[in-house]
Amino acid sequence: MKVEIAGLKLKNPVMTASGTFGYGEEYSDYVDLNRLGGIVVKGLSLKPRPGNPPPRIMETSGGMLNAVGLQNVGVDVFIDEKLPFLRRYDVVVIANIYGESYKEYAQVAGKLSRAKGVHALEINVSCPNVKKGGLSFGSDPRAAAEVTRCVKAETHLPVIVKLTPNVTDIASIALSVENAGADAVSLINTITGMSIDLRARTPHLKNITGGLSGPAIKPVALRMVWQVAQKVSIPVIGIGGIMTAEDALEFMIAGAKAVQIGTASFINPCALVEIIDGIRHYLDENKIKNIKDIVGTLQT
Amino acid sequence: MAKDIYMGEVSRNEEIRKDFFLMKVTLPSGFVEPMPGQFVMIRIAGLNDPFLSRPISIYSFSRGRSNCSMELLFRVVGKGTRILAGLIKGSLVEISGPLGEGHFAIPKAGNIVFIAGGIGIAPLSLFAENLCRKVCRSSDAMTFYLGAQSADGLIGLNRVHKYCGNIIVCTDDGSAGMKALVTKAFQKDLKKYDPMDTAIYACGPRPMIRALSGMLDAEYFCQVSLEERMACGVGACVGCAVAMKDDLGQKTYKRVCSDGPVFELKDIVWE
Known part of the structure; x- marks a missing residue:
């Protein structure tokens, strides 16, 4: 079950997706964190961010919209107050980082690289719910590459770039960050969408638009993972609507070396562990010795 | 690791008034006794549509020899609650909880005032029951203001009668009790309540809570349950x-x- 991504040794290929697992503490009563392949914490910015005004979420068919707006405690409070909790566990911790400028991305990366207990960085260039930064960096290949270079210059840790699906050609962005030194890419972040209250003729979300997640987006995510995996030689981490071990395995067959589980945790806090057990069971049943042997085995 | 998702079995699901349902669920004995104000997330076992679980406050809880029993009072307002309303005896539900770190604090004050709008009665009546039965507060010390749009929306009154000595009922259309907003009825009595010796607990629609915030200065201890x-x-x-x-x-x-x-x-x- 072990996989290695950019030098990171994961117990298994199943990680949490940023923004769906808090700082680990929130679900620690439900999930043995030691069992996880990795914990990707909620996106961190240089200063604390209050987030967007409510309502922030709305259920949709087979998923949900959110416009949380990267509410977070800020990188300093994370290091002082949240990281010590995570250090108690034998689990890979990946800090998701966000900035409003190249300089901010670099500063956050620098602080986290000096902190004990952070094993990798995931660059968020794909949040659709913030006015500055986020998606604007992720939808332009040159800007995405520049963010990657700025972060790489500040850190010795492996750098994963989390990509947005809200672009015409995701593979070209992936290639661009690979050339800029990214050690891996993770995809997809949420797909922008909206939902309307017919009676009031108002959007359900105060932010008007939000990011769609959940099983509704899985086919899109799978297609993009497959496209990107064809183009890049760095590891691809698959994200998007994974609810079961079967879903996770499909992503791996499409070319993902590992996966992240997000919205599934909201409706079943034990989903992560059930997916890990389900993959193990699949490997045993199909007499596959090494999980690596299924990565990118799609027959076309 | 201490918490779990519990499989519950619906033992009763009754429409007590139009669109108001009282669902009784049997749970394993490991379920922790809730504190008034806490809630559960509930979903139909094995079903991913509706996608998200629904938060519902706890109306009553009792522990038997081999299991627990919990009542949830809810109003049909959308897809999720409509599907919950259709559950029959024997249906399986997945429940996580009790949830919420913020719950009602046991008052030291002599006067205890509850203000509920419609379905907001659920957590407040559980709290009134606990104060009466577990903390031995006299029902004379407890006043309950209950408001609804019309007589049809007045639910849970029987239970409130058991624990609260003074009950003031209001409806928007005057079909039962006073024809007034519950907050207006409370405001009329406000002078009676010394801020140093009164604890107020409220649960109801956002406009009701907002009206309360306009009439109570910070001297008053007032806790509200939000949705x-x-x-x-x-x-x-x-x-x-x-x-x-x-x-x-x-x-x-x-x-x-x-x-x-x-x-x-x-x-x-x-x-």
């Missing part, structure tokens, strides 16, 4: 944000699910 759409129920998704003052008086977003759902009225920032 918001939720995805996870445990504080991870930060979807159920509500604007509150922090310790320094600055605006911050708290999570209704884990920081609440019960907050102090004076901390709410009205946006």
